[in-house]
Amino acid sequence: MPDLGKYAVEVLSAYAVSLSLLALLIGTTLHRSRSVRRALKQVEARRDDQKPAADKATKDA
């Protein structure tokens, strides 16, 4: 660690605040990306399961 002298608190708190905000931004970005992707996969899987049933209903009609 470099000798930050009398401004150590200011410098370290600036870095702590900035890096925390960046970590929060990156974390929320990744979290939302994963949850939306998961939800979309589930809905698309449901839609694909319903397709054969829908095709059969159309044929019977």
Add this chain to the structure above:
Amino acid sequence: MSIWEYANPARFMRFSRTVLPWVSAAAALLILVGLIWGFFFTPDDFRQGSTVKIIYLHVPSATMAINIWVMMLVTSMIWVVRRHHVSVLAAKAAAPIGATMTLIALATGAIWGQPMWGTYWEWDPRLTAFLILFLFYLGYMALWAAIEDPDVAADLTSILCLVGSVFAVISRYAINFWNQGLHQGASLSLDQEENVSDVFWQPLVLSLVGFGFLFLTLVLLRTRTEIRARRLAALKQRERVS
């Protein structure tokens, strides 16, 4: 190959999937090198002491805060003129990143200002314009969340973006307009006059470019999420109807 081809969501998804690993690696490398070089391997400034090390966070974040709003303005105007959904979703995706950068700039500026100027805050033209720009970012995100119809939300937020651009410009050029205030002029300049000494300038540029790549990484990732979320909403709507 025209840039307008990326208005096609499928094409945009393929393109962004290819470039994401590269831009994210570039972001991580440049930010790490820039910050480590700046923090550990640069001397103290004769006037500002060790607080000069805050420059490697403050200047890149402030620069990105303004440029991200400009990007949002361009993509919003593309929506208004050409009605490309990917474009306005990119603007929506960029807003939280810009808000975070503005907050980092305000916070690091305040922390730096106290020992240097004897105050955390001053109603100086540049600082005030920056605070208003932050409020515009919050307002933009709130407006998107408040309106149910995504196309109406896109239209209204595009207008808000246009209005807020005034403060992005003022934040950048306040010193030139008013020639007064506490905050100094540009740290980086294309003209020959040296604003920042080379020993600080080199890691600063690395950090700045790293922040640029970080923005690119996050906006591509968030835009992909917005495109998926839009598709999810459409499929759920179709489920409800059927």
